[in-house]
Amino acid sequence: MPDKPSPTLRLAIDKDALAHNWRALDRMSGAANAGAAVKADCYGLGVDSCVPVLRDAGAKQFFVAHWSEVEAVARHVPAASISVLHGTVKPDDATFARATGVIPIINSLHQAQVWLEAGGGPCHLMVDTGINRLGLSMHEVGDPLIGHLEIDVLMSHLACADEDSAMNGEQLAAFRAIIPTVRHKSVSFANSAGIALGSDYHFDLTRPGLSLYGGIPRAELEGEIRQVAMPQAAIIQTRRLAAGDRVGYNATFTASSAMPVGVVSLGYADGFLRSWAGGHLLHGNAALPILGKVSMDMIVVDLSQAPDLREGDWVDVPYFLPDAAQQTSLGQYELLTILGSRLKAR
Template sequence: MTSLPPPSLRLDLDTGALASNWRVLDRMSGTAKAGAAIKADCYGLGAAQCLPILREAGARDFFVAHWSEVPGALAHCPPDEIAVLHGLMGRQDADFARQTGVRPVLNSLQQARLWHDAGGGVCHVMVDTGINRLGLAMDEIGDPILAKLGIDVLLSHLACADEDEPMNARQLDAFRKVIAKVPHRRASLANSAGIALGSDYGFDLTRPGLALYGGVPRPEMAGELRQVAYPKAALINIRQIEAGEGVGYNATFTAPKPICVGVVSLGYADGILRSWAGANLLSDDRALPILGKVSMDMIVIDLSAAPELKEGDWVELPYYLPDAAQQTSLSQYELLTLLGDRFRRDAV
């Protein structure tokens, strides 16, 4: 079969930075061990590329959201290291968990009974200490069904860990009450931001996600975490436009003088939304301003600072997440998980 031509989009992944970020977060977790949230295809960067690096660095507890994410994780780690956060929707989920050895995170008494009736086995249990999403309510933690389960990790999730809010302390106090009443082997409360709140929040296992992939959820982590993802696009066209000519849909940019422009095969279908308008791409640290609106598959850039560029050359989209979030008004989570599958993900 004829092989496909190379793509015109790359997502270069600094695997050394990824491994370093996990080690930093593991160290910051104190006596707790750091796991890794790998849901949403490792936050958009690619489980096939990231999961082996995280495991080699030392991670042994991996969290996905959907059962559909399990096969991709099983290709790189044993089933008893994988947990599914969304729990059991029915008997088929329970049977799949038992057959594969993957750990369900039980989020209600109904799920607890379903797991027990299906034959049980090792599981995790989520308790809601205030975020009001998934998890057992505080007044349900005394239910006898919980004592019949083989609970490995007892979890809860912080709602405001990225801010200095009194709710953090309230959730910590509630979680301490929970772990005193529910039999379990390990306890886990802190996400990426929660790790920076201090050793009281660490317990036995932390669950970083965003920070692994280059996000900086709290100021204390700035300078500690390294950028992992570097989106790059090839120039597919170069042209000269004259003064007074417009660029792109609705001609929102009008050339004030003759300029050389380039077109890159990058757009909002790849997760680069129109909020990037007015930002720059880069060539060897030279700014190449985005002109006009971002299209579905194309962005036009001003090549005045790099007149030697030619079709086929690569330019980079600045993607240090705190700066990109400020530029676009998107969250750091959105910036990562929006990245489309037309990027070829390359470990560098």
């Protein structure tokens, strides 16, 4: 087979920034150790690119959501360091966990029963303190099934850590009341934003995710967290518009005068959604405004500030997450996890 043509999309990962972010979050966790949430293919940035960096930076516990995510992570770290947030819903989940040494997070009495019937072993226990997603209800903590579990980490999850909400303190108080009633080895409560809430929320283990990959959910993290994801796209055609020419679907942009434009290999199939309309790409310090609507596979940009750009040249997508979130009205989590597979193709 001949060599594949060069891609017209690429995603640069700043591995030094990723390692820096873990170390910063570990330091901010005080006496607690920082783990690493690596679910959703490391929030869209790639397990093979990110997990070795996090491991080498010092992370020792890794969290995924689905059992299907285990295999990719286990290529880089011991299976016993991987925990699965969705727990033992089915008997084959428990069978897989026992065979591999991966740690299930038990979220309900049903999951506890499945795990114990499979033979049990080390597990974590999630207790719901108010977010009403996964987790054992607080009134179920005293059930005899829970007393039979071999719980390593007792955990809960904050609902409003990215806000100055009274609910943070309410959940903390509820969790503190539960801790003495459950036999366990260590305690975990804080995600990225929870780390920034302070030492009361840190306990023994923190579970940063978003901020590892450049997200800044609270002001206290500003200056601590560096940008990790840097998408780039190639110009695949240049042209010159005349006054009155229109651009894209529904002709939402009309040129008021002659102008150079570029067609860029990037669209909503790559996670660059139509909410970017009205924004810009970058070439060095030059802003390249987006003209008209975002299409599935391409956008058109104004090259007036960079008229020397040619077909095959690369332009940058401004992906500093707080700014991109403000521009698009998308969440920082969404901006990472929607990045399409073509950006990561090799």
